[in-house]
Amino acid sequence: MARDSLTGSRIRERRQIAGLRQAELARQVGISASYINLIEHNRRRIAGKLLLDIARVLKVDPNLLTEGAEAALVAALREAAADSGVVAAETDRADEFAGRFPGWAEVLSRQSQRIQSLEQAVETLSDRFNRDPQLAESLHEVLSTATAIRSTAAILAETSDLTVEWRDRFHKNLDQDSRRLADSSKALVSYLDASSLSEEGRAIPQEEAEAFLAANQGHFPSLETGEKDPDALAASSKELSSPAARQIVQVILRRYVGDAAAMPLDEMRGIISKVGLDPLAIARRFDVTLSAALRRLATMPTDVVETEIGLVVCDASGSILFRKPTAGFALPRFGESCPLWPLYVALSRPVTPLRQRVAQPGREHAVFDCIAVSEPVGPASYNRDAVYRSTMLILPVGPEAEGEPPVPVGVSCRICPRTTCSARREPSILGEGF
Amino acid sequence: MNRHVLLVEDEPNIVEAIRFLLTREGWQVDCHSDGSDAVEAVQNLKPDLLILDPMLPGRSGLDILRDLRALSEFENLPVLMLTARGQSRDRDMAERAGVSRFMTKPFSNVEVLTAVRDLVALAGRA
Numbered sequence: 364m365a366r367d368s369l370t371g372s373r374i375r376e377r378r379q380i381a382g383l384r385q386a387e388l389a390r391q392v393g394i395s396a397s398y399i400n401l402i403e404h405n406r407r408r409i410a411g412k413l414l415l416d417i418a419r420v421l422k423v424d425p426n427l428l429t430e431g432a433e434a435a436l437v438a439a440l441r442e443a444a445a446d447s448g449v450v451a452a453e454t455d456r457a458d459e460f461a462g463r464f465p466g467w468a469e470v471l472s473r474q475s476q477r478i479q480s481l482e483q484a485v486e487t488l489s490d491r492f493n494r495d496p497q498l499a500e501s502l503h504e505v506l507s508t509a510t511a512i513r514s515t516a517a518i519l520a521e522t523s524d525l526t527v528e529w530r531d532r533f534h535k536n537l538d539q540d541s542r543r544l545a546d547s548s549k550a551l552v553s554y555l556d557a558s559s560l561s562e563e564g565r566a567i568p569q570e571e572a573e574a575f576l577a578a579n580q581g582h583f584p585s586l587e588t589g590e591k592d593p594d595a596l597a598a599s600s601k602e603l604s605s606p607a608a609r610q611i612v613q614v615i616l617r618r619y620v621g622d623a624a625a626m627p628l629d630e631m632r633g634i635i636s637k638v639g640l641d642p643l644a645i646a647r648r649f650d651v652t653l654s655a656a657l658r659r660l661a662t663m664p665t666d667v668v669e670t671e672i673g674l675v676v677c678d679a680s681g682s683i684l685f686r687k688p689t690a691g692f693a694l695p696r697f698g699e700s701c702p703l704w705p706l707y708v709a710l711s712r713p714v715t716p717l718r719q720r721v722a723q724p725g726r727e728h729a730v731f732d733c734i735a736v737s738e739p740v741g742p743a744s745y746n747r748d749a750v751y752r753s754t755m756l757i758l759p760v761g762p763e764a765e766g767e768p769p770v771p772v773g774v775s776c777r778i779c780p781r782t783t784c785s786a787r788r789e790p791s792i793l794g795e796g797f
Numbered sequence: 798m799n800r801h802v803l804l805v806e807d808e809p810n811i812v813e814a815i816r817f818l819l820t821r822e823g824w825q826v827d828c829h830s831d832g833s834d835a836v837e838a839v840q841n842l843k844p845d846l847l848i849l850d851p852m853l854p855g856r857s858g859l860d861i862l863r864d865l866r867a868l869s870e871f872e873n874l875p876v877l878m879l880t881a882r883g884q885s886r887d888r889d890m891a892e893r894a895g896v897s898r899f900m901t902k903p904f905s906n907v908e909v910l911t912a913v914r915d916l917v918a919l920a921g922r923a
Contacts, residue, residue: 499882503852506881507808510903514814517906522821529817536810789886 370414371405373428377421378403392416415669436461436468443475446724448780482778501551508544512537568607573686575602575612581674581687582664586620587628593617615685622659625651631659632667640668640758642734643716653716653736654754661687661756673731673757675706679750691729692757693774701773702786705735706755713737713751720760722769724780730769732758799825800917803844805835805861806879807853815848818906819913832856836864839871846916847876851891859894866895875916879904 378388385403389396392413401407409417410429418425427435437457444452453460461468515533519525525533585591593616603609626649638644646656654676661674673689681702686694694700700707705717717735734756739749773779776789802819806812807830816826824846829838833855839847847865851858858878865871875897880887883901891899897919898912 503881506902507811510879510881511808511810511814513903514818514906514909515810518814518817521906532813533817536813540810789889 370409370429371401371403371407374409374417374421375403377423377428381421383421388417388420391420419669433461433465436465436472439472439475440468443471446475446478485778501547504547505544505551508540508547512540512544515540568605568611571603571605571608572611572615575600575608576615576687578602580665581662583616583619583662584664586616587623593620618658619662622651622655622662625649625655626659628664628667631663635663635667640670640672642756652738654738654752657734657736657754657756670759675700675704675755675757677706677710677753679710679737679752681707681710684752689731689757689759691723691759692731693723695775699775699777701775701779702788703770703772703784704755705733706753709735709737709753709755710751713739713749720767720769721772723772723774730760730764732760734758799823800846801825801827801842801844802846802848802913803827803829803839803842804848805829805832805838805853805858806848806850807831808850811879814906815909818910822910822913824913830854832858832861835861839865839874840868843870845875845920846913847874848913849876849878849896851878851880851882851887859890862891862894862896873920875920877909877912877916879909 378385385399386396389399392399393416394413398407402409414425414428418428421428424435426438440457440461441454444454444457515536519530519533519537583591583596585596586593594613597603597609597612597616600609600612603612626645630649631645634645634648640660642653642656642660645651645660646653649656651659658674658676660668661672663672671689672687673692673694674685674687675683675694676685677683681699683694683700688694703721705719705721708719709715709717714736718732719735720730720732722730735753737751737753740752741750743749771781773781773784776784776787779787781787800823802824804812804815804819804826806815806828809830812828812830816828819826827838827842827844829835830853832853835849835853835856835858839861849858849862853861858880862876862878865874865876872895876895877898877900878891878896879900879902880891881902888899897916900908900912
């Protein structure tokens with residue numbers, strides 16, 4: 364039987380793993396139990412929204428239902444080959460390899476995933492060391508004290524004719540520095556323990572604010588209905604521990620309330636069902652700026668927009684002010700992203716909406732439509748240049764999506780393997796053999 | 798006449814150790830810990846060698862170095878930079894600013910003395 368005709372069997376298998384009865388699954392996706400039965404016995408073809416709904420209820424990737432685990436493995440092998448840069452890899456025989464040696468294929472696939480995850484960890488740490496002023500200061504303190512101890516100890520050990528006065532002075536310095544080193548090391552460890560080197564921790568207010576927004580999936584029903592005001596919501600959140608993070612969240616939530624008032628949820632639901640994810644049509648319908656429409660789309664709940672939408676905002680210096688990640692599109696934590704992103708291109712073409720299909724390296728299945736615009740911030744003044752901010756919506760598109768081929772873009776130069784890129788501003792740490 | 802080094806570093810015990818080492822090597826050592834008037838200190842003292850920490854109170858060592866290289870009198874002054882930040886981007890920035898030798902903390906006394914001797918030898922040949 365052809366691979367895609369077994370979709371029903373896979374749904375049945377996954378439903379049983381999930382411990383759901385046919386009737387329960389049918390109820391949750393809004394169809395009859397008898398129809399689910401026909402689907403599961405491969406007597407009805409299934410695709411589109413119903414397939415997505417079933418995958419959502421079963422908490423699996425839709426591709427796993429349509430193509431099966433073997434196809435996912437083959438895709439992972441091809442991605443591993445592309446990531447490795449080994450052109451001699453027989454990618455056209457990945458199917459055969461996965462079929463003959465499924466265990467080894469799984470090992471290879473997991474190793475590749477682990478490399479990707481480690482690369483992201485490297486990027487996070489590298490960013491942190493470079494951009495986190497508190498950590499930089501702390502490391503500087505430790506290294507400077509260690510240097511002083513090393514130099515002083517070497518003088519004491521290697522200088523035979525040291526006068527008593529010098530010897531006493533260096534002993535005193537050693538005592539001072541060893542205490543300082545103990546204190547600064549302790550402070551550094553405490554800081555790292557509390558920081559986001561772990562999955563949950565947050566080191567800086569911006570990360571704390573982003574974690575709060577992510578925990579709410581960017582959507583706040585109590586603000587939509589006016590039940591709460593943004594300042595009270597930020598102030599009462601237990602997830603926001605620092606005043607700076609609360610302040611960042613307050614600003615974001617106030618803007619959220621403004622956008623929600625201009626583009627009410629029910630009306631958004633209506634227009635999205637008519638025109639789809641078309642920010643220009645939405646901006647025209649509500650007479651708002653395109654950047655406001657982009658922001659609003661990124662706050663839609665999953666019952667309005669099933670797709671996980673990402674959003675990035677930067678100022679004219681390129682510093683990232685806001686990030687709402689979407690799976691597969693890597694966003695550096697502290698700015699210095701890829702200058703090829705439409706987000707940055709838009710800065711050189713103010714007020715002109717840009718739409719571009721892009722793909723990042725090593726993620727051949729992750730293709731995104733990015734819609735970006737840079738618009739002036741604040742009221743206009745005579746003889747004063749406007750200050751621009753750029754906003755970019757990131758819409759995931761399926762690997763089989765038709766249309767223009769994606770433009771290759773990076774994450775940040777530090778972890779980008781594209782050595783010949785004209786936009787490169789520094790060598791890749793991966794290339795340096797990190 | 799003793800050769801003259803100016804050490805611009807805000808870590809007092811590093812200053813003490815380097816001053817001791819260089820004095821024993823026959824150098825006259827002046828020390829300065831504030832970045833804000835370090836360029837003036839170099840102009841006044843006219844050292845044969847400058848040892849510079851890039852992270853100083855008042856002003857960054859990189860800015861100090863850029864200002865010095867813009868002055869014809871100091872465009873060839875040997876400058877040894879001692880830094881806790883040793884990533885390739887930091888080295889690259891220091892080289893762009895005109896550093897003669899870049900050394901990351903924690904360094905050994907031997908490494909500092911070797912670097913100082915090398916820089917003096919190079920300056921002598923220039």
